[in-house]
Amino acid sequence: MDQREKALRRDEWKCQKCGADLGLENAEVHHLRPVRDTSSSEELNRLENLTSLCSSCHEEQTEHNEWQRQEP
Ligand SMILES: [Zn+2]
Known part of the structure; x- marks a missing residue:
């Protein structure tokens, strides 16, 4: 299993921004x-x-690059 799939499983196949259900085709x-x-x-x-x-949240995130910038 690759890291992408591991991350998706950990996040229960949900968008971490809007909560939409994800599948292999839109994740x-x-x-x-x-x-x-x-x-x-x-x-x-x-x-x-x-x-x-x-995909839509990712697009938005890539454009604005300001979401969840977590400082340690
Ligand atoms: Zn989303």
């Missing part, structure tokens, strides 16, 4: 920390760095 996995903020692909694809979104 998107978003990186909370973008590529430029991570030092390795391992860190980038860590389960804690992944969140499940539907």
Whole structure:
């Protein structure tokens, strides 16, 4: 099982923003920390760095890039 599917299972196949049901065809996995903020692909694809979104929320998120910026 790849990281994408693990993240989707952990999030119970629900969009973490709007709560929509996700399926393989509309599920998107978003990186909370973008590529430029991570030092390795391992860190980038860590389960804690992944969140499940539907395609419309992901599109919105990519455009505005302001949602859930969690500081440690
Ligand atoms: Zn959504």
